[in-house]
Amino acid sequence: MKNKMHYQRQWLPLVGQEVAIRFDTKTVRTGIVDAATADDQILWITAQGSEPRRMFQRTDGFSVWIAYKWDTSQPPS
Template sequence: MALHLQHDWLPVLGRTVEIRQWNATVRAGRVDAVTDDGDILWLAPDGHHPRCLFERSLGYQVWIQYAWERQDRQ
């Protein structure tokens, strides 16, 4: 599974993403909300992980799998 850096955070609302900071994976999950300026996002609670906020200014990055790469190839 190839992940790609997503520079614009607004379109990832509702998508499953991976959050990285300084090239290390911090958490993965579904994006619950994004601020209008796209500089802050929240991941939805998942199991024992609570809802969590990530700020672009603190070095967080969003990585996604492109939709056309997720499709089953037959």
């Protein structure tokens, strides 16, 4: 995920997309969204390598970020 990351308020449309999960300003996990609840409060990232499938809840302070495929700008250094 080399492109600039964008905050995503809606989680359900992200199913199947590669995202970054952040807590505060720190990225805690990246991966493919496996599922999300219709109310955009909970999502699951697929298992990858040694990382198990994991659930993230908005109420716990997690946020979801994605690099838009059409955005080729680089983040500031």
